[in-house]
Amino acid sequence: MADNGLLESVLRLVEKVDGGTDSQDVAADLGVDHQVIVGAVKSLQALGEVISAEQKSSRHWELTGEGREIAEQGSHEARVFNAIPDEGLPQNQLMVEAIEDTVRDKLQLVQKGQSAKLEDKEKNELKKRKLLSEVTVKSYWITKGSSFSTTITKQETELTPEMIASGSWKEKKFKPYNFEAMGVAPDCGHLHPLMKVRTQFRQIFLEMGFTEMPTNNFIESSFWNFDSLFQPQQHPARDQHDTFFISDPALAHEFPQDYLERVKKVHSEGGYGSQGYKYDWKIEEAQKNLLRTHTTAVSARMLYKLAQQKFTPVKYFSIDRVFRNETLDATHLAEFHQIEGVVADYGLTLGNLMGILHQFFTKLGITKLRFKPAYNPYTEPSMEVFSYHEGLKKWVEVGNSGVFRPEMLLPMGLPEGVSVIAWGLSLERYVDTHT
Secondary structure: OOOHHHHHHHHHHHHHOOOOEEHHHHHHHHOOOHHHHHHHHHHHHOOOOOEEEEEEEEEEEEEOHHHHHHHHHOOHHHHHHHOOOOOOOOOOOOOOOOOOOHHHHHHHHHHOOOHHHOOHHHHHHHHHOOOEEEEEEEEEEEEEOOOOOOOOOOOEOOOOHHHHHHOHHHHOOEOOOOOOOOOOOOOOOOOOHHHHHHHHHHHHHHHOOOEEOOOOOOEEEHHHHOHHHOOOOOOHHHOOOOOOEOOOOOEOOOOOHHHHHHHHHHHHOOEOOEOOOOOOOOHHHHHEEEEOOOOHHHHHHHHHHHHOOOOOOEEEEEEEEEEOOOOOEOOEOOEEEEEEEEEEEEOOOHHHHHHHHHHHHHHOOOOOEEEEEEEEOOEEEEEEEEEEEOOOOEEEEEEEEEEEOHHHHHHHOOOOOEEEEEEEEEHHHHHHHHO
């Protein structure tokens, strides 16, 4: 708000004239910028009916920077003529003896506020030469209001208990309440940190040319969750202490029969260069329904589907919920999100896996990586992935990775020579350690 001294100066000028005055004239009389007077007018309007101000627009011509230069120093043509030396020039080089600088004369008329003396054609020609510009000025026509006074009385903004008790509120002027004012927007509707990071991961996969796998199937059979991944039926992860099994429906019945027989054989007898696990594989175990323990079950379905057609290299990813029968503590949940990337092509090696992991984590802002040999039932070789945490000043595990075993891929029907590299990490673990 403008200071009271300026406001009272404006009011005194308004008092002196009958019928009102223009804010531009007020600015000229007080020797201040017009925008300062515009601010003062708005401040006076906020005080109630002290003044009445009606906005109006006017157009006038102003000299551009080049126009002001010509008005002061002469047109370019005149300056060239005046630059001719005293000894003169041959007639064939200069055919005029004197010139009249009409351009300068016209600009000086505008500078003196006498642009009305110029014809519209002359103004437009000067405008084309970028010596003049037509500007619109918004100003206020100020008149006295019903509560006009040359003295500024501070308006109260708050009705206090003391005013009510003493009755002093009757003598005070209160600032009008603006019922049209917008309230403060409530601070709500933020994305959950997990969803924000999930969006970031998804964008990185898409930038790298990956296709998202359908992961809306939370209930899975043990066949796709374990057996198809060459995970033996005696594996501890298949115990009820580690996996949520479904009671209704307890069993799955629809499987690709030829593929199921090949899986049964590689588990119980071996094949594809493997001796297998040498145990009595039971269909009853493979039929058990469960809450999927990893999204690799989805990868198995997608790779089997890929094997049923002419092979083309693919890059898949998924980000979705998985379930483990964990004892809840500070670092374990029964439900969390798994991020998984899968690449299938001919001749992929561990070097390809390490290279793509470096590219993937670099896009996340993680550049310091280490790899540690590990064991997974369905990948060989396998690697745990560690990154250096600058805040914690230590290496933290961020994921697991490996090359899918032939015992998993060849029964699906994928061609020999096709390798599949994959990696996964927990969304919650990443958020917890890196955000």
